[in-house]
Amino acid sequence: MLGYLSFLVFFVCFAFIVVHFAIIRYDFPELEKHSELNFEKLERLAFQVKRGAKKLQDSGATPCTRSELFVKSDILKQYYFIGDIGRVSEGKLNCSLMTGRQRGLEVPDVLTNGTDQIRVKTFDAERNKVLYSNFAFVKNDLVFFTSKSFIRDLSSQNTLKNSIGSIIHSREGAVYLYFGDVDRRSFTDEIDHQNALSDYLPVRGKKLAISRCSVYVDVCLTSIDTDLGIFRASETFVLSFGSFSALFGSLLFYFFVLLRSGARGLASDIKWAIKREKIYNVYQPLFHLDNEALSGVEVLARWESRRCGQVPPDIFIPFCETQEYILDLTKVVVSKAFMELEDRLTSDTNFTVSINVSASVLTDKRFLEFLMLEVKKYEFGYDQVILELTERSSTPERSLIQSCASFHELGVKLSLDDFGTGHSNLSWLTLLNPNEVKIDKMFTQANGDQSPKGFAFEGIVSMLSGMQSARVVYEGIETEEQRARLLGKLPNALGQGWYFAKPMPISEYRLWVSNREFENKC
Numbered sequence: 001m002l003g004y005l006s007f008l009v010f011f012v013c014f015a016f017i018v019v020h021f022a023i024i025r026y027d028f029p030e031l032e033k034h035s036e037l038n039f040e041k042l043e044r045l046a047f048q049v050k051r052g053a054k055k056l057q058d059s060g061a062t063p064c065t066r067s068e069l070f071v072k073s074d075i076l077k078q079y080y081f082i083g084d085i086g087r088v089s090e091g092k093l094n095c096s097l098m099t100g101r102q103r104g105l106e107v108p109d110v111l112t113n114g115t116d117q118i119r120v121k122t123f124d125a126e127r128n129k130v131l132y133s134n135f136a137f138v139k140n141d142l143v144f145f146t147s148k149s150f151i152r153d154l155s156s157q158n159t160l161k162n163s164i165g166s167i168i169h170s171r172e173g174a175v176y177l178y179f180g181d182v183d184r185r186s187f188t189d190e191i192d193h194q195n196a197l198s199d200y201l202p203v204r205g206k207k208l209a210i211s212r213c214s215v216y217v218d219v220c221l222t223s224i225d226t227d228l229g230i231f232r233a234s235e236t237f238v239l240s241f242g243s244f245s246a247l248f249g250s251l252l253f254y255f256f257v258l259l260r261s262g263a264r265g266l267a268s269d270i271k272w273a274i275k276r277e278k279i280y281n282v283y284q285p286l287f288h289l290d291n292e293a294l295s296g297v298e299v300l301a302r303w304e305s306r307r308c309g310q311v312p313p314d315i316f317i318p319f320c321e322t323q324e325y326i327l328d329l330t331k332v333v334v335s336k337a338f339m340e341l342e343d344r345l346t347s348d349t350n351f352t353v354s355i356n357v358s359a360s361v362l363t364d365k366r367f368l369e370f371l372m373l374e375v376k377k378y379e380f381g382y383d384q385v386i387l388e389l390t391e392r393s394s395t396p397e398r399s400l401i402q403s404c405a406s407f408h409e410l411g412v413k414l415s416l417d418d419f420g421t422g423h424s425n426l427s428w429l430t431l432l433n434p435n436e437v438k439i440d441k442m443f444t445q446a447n448g449d450q451s452p453k454g455f456a457f458e459g460i461v462s463m464l465s466g467m468q469s470a471r472v473v474y475e476g477i478e479t480e481e482q483r484a485r486l487l488g489k490l491p492n493a494l495g496q497g498w499y500f501a502k503p504m505p506i507s508e509y510r511l512w513v514s515n516r517e518f519e520n521k522c
């Protein structure tokens, strides 16, 4: 129960993180857009300040005189980002176009590092009134206040997403303006901030920052997104995403539980079937192609699951291989096959039984010991047993070579199944010294086709014709035409397929044999 609970928590957290990162995908481009738009404006403002300062200087007007006021109002008309121009000395504002001549207003927020300076607020202590809440550039004793439209424009970008804010500063780090959640004390950290992966984690207070500095004027802009991903919006928004994550996570958890119980169900079903020997065999005959005499049978496992009905071997065999039930399953198949075929195997020493073995079984010593004990129970030879090596995953070649040698020593024959596909390829042909090669039905059925498979079939046949030690079995012969085309291609070749007979349960197989014997006699 606790295990399932921790899985549920895991899936909900996982879903939360996925949703968070999905939202972040849109955060960065938005921040970049914000930064780009504001940076462009900022550069224009900086140029306007530069030009305005030059114009005032060139005019030669004495500070705070009437003639200087005229020049200033000209500048204001021309440069719409500038809202007011004043003169300061010793941290006091002496005069400006908007406030007129002053007797030294306190300017408490002036910072003096850098060529340009900051002023966030200009406060009239006498009248207890804030005169300027926008920022200013200070050039020597000149101070340029930004126009409301500049601030408004800058702020309007800010409404795109309320967690995005910008700091305007000089390269040295003097702040001209800050807003949003950004705190002036921590601003230097923000400017130096390099976004790291940990900044993207779904934890409040993580920040994304983009900094740009002008190459023409000493002004920089750092845009910061203070609430990332899932935290970018209102409480309701976070709550709805939280609920969505919980739902999404619960769904994932549900599928996980379903999958687990499905896999467990299949595993326990097959384990039960193997233990109670509910796996049964079907037998498919193999024939000499030239005279159609019966050569032996291939044993194929069948399983009827209690819950799912008939399960194809292509599903339960790989499953048994991964769950390590394959040795037990093969033992059941072998025991049953020997028992059911005993009469024929003992009365006809040429009759063979072909058993499919996975590479993991072939290389398992316990299987060799088991096979020896099983054969000893009956009176037929090891050479009547053919092990068909089937493989779906790679197995170390060294252990395969050693195991094949051990079986060969006993006299057991080895066959390479599904030759031409997957792992059953040339390297096994050269290394394992097989007694038989079964050409996969995919190639057999392409015989005579002007297709890559048809050409591959020709290649395989011509290669195997040079190998006297291994006989060939054509798998998957379904029609008379296919059989006829294979005749005479290789001496002593065998054929297997629905044209001759389909795989049959033992009772059906016995009936088929007796019918055939009866027909042959007549």
Ligand SMILES: Nc1nc2c(ncn2[C@@H]2O[C@@H]3COP(=O)(O)O[C@H]4[C@@H](O)[C@H](n5cnc6c(=O)[nH]c(N)nc65)O[C@@H]4COP(=O)(O)O[C@H]3[C@H]2O)c(=O)[nH]1
Pocket: 284, 299, 300, 301, 302, 312, 313, 314, 317, 330, 333, 356, 357, 358, 388, 390, 417, 418, 441, 475, 476, 477, 478, 496, 497, 498, 499, 503
């Ligand atoms: N279309 C067509 N198919 C034909 C024809 N003649 C035979 N077949 C099918 O081809 C497969 C031949 O077996 P395989 O290549 O060893 O391929 C086998 C084998 O690799 C594996 N298998 C079956 N039983 C066992 C077993 O006891 N142990 C192991 N390790 N694998 C097994 O499952 C595979 C599939 O077995 P099945 O479904 O029984 O499918 C069988 C058989 O029913 C034909 O003319 N046309």
